[in-house]
Amino acid sequence: MVAGGLCLCGLLRLLSSLLIPALFLSGILCLCLFVLLWGIRLWIQQRKKQLASSGTDGKQPLTVAFFHPYCNAGGGGERVLWCAIRTLQKKYKNITCVVYTGDRDVTGEDIIAGALRRFNIKLSHPVKFVFLEKRYLVEAALYPYFTLLGQSLGSVLLGWEALLKCIPDVYIDSMGYAFTLPLFKYMGGCRVGCYVHYPTISTDMLSVVRNQDTRFNNAAFITNSPLVSKFKLVYYYLFAFLYGLVGSCSDVVMVNSSWTLNHILSLWRSAACTSVVYPPCDVQTFLDIPLEEEKSITKYSIVSVSQFRPEKDHPLQIRAFAKLLEKRRPVQQPPLKLILIGGCRNQQDEERVNKLRRLCEELGVAEHVVFRINIPFEELKQHLGEATIGLHxxxxxxxxxxxxxxMAAGTVILAHNSGGPKLDIVVPYEGHITGFLAEDEDSYAETMARILSLSPEKRLEIREKARQSVHRFSDRHFEETFLLSVEPLFK
Incomplete structure (x- = not known):
């Protein structure tokens, strides 16, 4: 017993004797790291001065850079990007807008032409494109496990490449790579802002893992193992903590909906600099489509507009549509088509479309489903103008x-009973319904059948109220709220 006590005392004395050297060494390492980072910052600032050039009026133009590695993708996030640039060009004359992109297979002229073709957006001044070579570092396929952490750390390396190629005065992350914010703020000396379309991690994602629910980002082999689920939950909590730290570095935070606002406030705790800026929707273009009462119906079409990404859940649309067809009597009712409209960003998206085609064949609905990929804006308008139901x-x-x-085009919308559609968009207007919400295959099929069974007069009433409600999502409203939010970055 005495020998054991002596051994324990000796061990404690050994540990205490090592404590002071360990603390001293840790302090030296931290100091060296601080000096190294400060030296890198000074080097970057010196490099910025060397690369700087004066404008035509002799003043130094302000460089505003947007971090958007997939700026040619053609989705809603890209429309926000081009509208934001157009808005800044209108307001501030002495600025140069830069876009960091990994779309190296096209030229800058092609990207601008694509923005005009897809979104009907024309910029008043040229944009400088900085083409990044290491975009693969943020590809989800590169990280089969610990995907969130891998992509986030990859974005820091991609951001470092961007910073070395162009050092801006104002940096705006417009695609959700929050881990680049401290890099540009503390290393680049930039004023930083961000537009958050979707939080990298959310309390909903934590609850999915906690409850062991199977989702596209929570595989069955994880949900079937309590031990693996607990490990993933710890990983998610640690990542959420880091995400909150880097997000709080932003001087200006813009979020696109009430749903996103709630999650960002709970994670970043930056209420003073956070505001809701609804994304710009080209509602006027769609409102120009004539809205008339259905008189002689020869066919119905259900249109879906979204990129072919896993979270959009196109398989749910196809399965619900198959169940709808089972309930209908084709002899007595007009024929029905499901038109899936969306953008393909890469080979993975194309493979996803091929899987959806095979699913249609398996369910026996291939002849009733049409895929329209990367279509021009005018064709999109035509499909929406002819559709009865808009599906999401x-x-x-x-x-x-x-x-x-x-909704602006005049379809009767059917969206998921969650997120932005539930909280901000498909909400009553002047006491009248503006659309419908559903959650699973059965409820989607039943609601589509219900919409098709409504009288033309009732559908017209819903379409009219929906159209009246979407003015708050116009380009003009976006410009006003965006400029108000980013104003601190230009003072």
Missing amino acids: TMWNEHFGIGVVEC
Whole structure:
């Protein structure tokens, strides 16, 4: 017993003797790290001065850079990007807008032409494109496990490449890579802002893992193992803590919906500099489509507008549509088509479309489903103008530009009973309904059948109220709220 006590005392004395050297060494390492980072910052600032050039009026133009590695993707996030740039060019004359992009397979002229073709957006001044070579570092396919952490750390390396190629005065992350914010703020000496379309991690994602629910980002082998689920939950909590730290570095935070606002406030705790800026929807273009009462119906079409990404849940649309067809009597009712409209960003998206085609064949509905990929804006308008139902199935969609466009075009919208559509878009207007919400295959099929069974007069009433409600999502409203939010970055 005495020997054991002596051994324990000796161990404690050894540990105490090592404590002071360990603390001293840790202090030296921290000091060296601080000096190294400060030296890098000074080097970057010196490099910025060397690369700087004066404008035509002799004043130094302000460089405003947007971090958007997929700026040519053609989705709602890209529309926000181009509208934001157009808005800044109108307001501030002595600025140079820069876009960090990984779209190296196209030229800058192609990207600008694509923005005009897809979104009907024309910029008043040229944009400088900085083409990044390491975009693969933020590809989800590179990280089969610990995807969130891998992509976030990859974004820091991609951000470092961007910073070395162009050092801006104002940096705006417009695609959700929050881990780049401290890099540009503390290393680049920039004023930083961000537009959050969707939080990288949310309390909903934590609850999915905690409750062991199977989702596209929570595989069955994880939900079937309590031990693995607990490990993933700890990982998610640690990541949420880091996400909150980097997000709080932002001088200006813009979010696209009430749903996103709630999550960002709970994670970043930056209420003083956070505001809701609804994404710009080209509602006027769609409102120009004549809204007339249905008289002689020869066919019905159900249109879905969204990129072919897993979270959009196109399989749910196809399965619900198959159940709808089972309930109908084709002999007595007009034929019905499901038209899936969306953008393909890469080979993974194209493979996803091929899987959806195979699903249609398996369910026997291939002849009733049409895929329209990367179509021009005018063709999109035509499909929406002819559609009866606008379909949207993403769970916890952060906002839903496609939902707004469908409502503005005059379709009867059917969206998921969650996220932005539930809280901000498909809400009553002047006491009247503006659309419908559903949650699973059966409720989607039943609601589509209900919409088709309504009288033309009732559908027209819903379409009219929906159209009246979408003016708050216009380009003009976006410009006003965006400029008000980013004003601190230009003082």
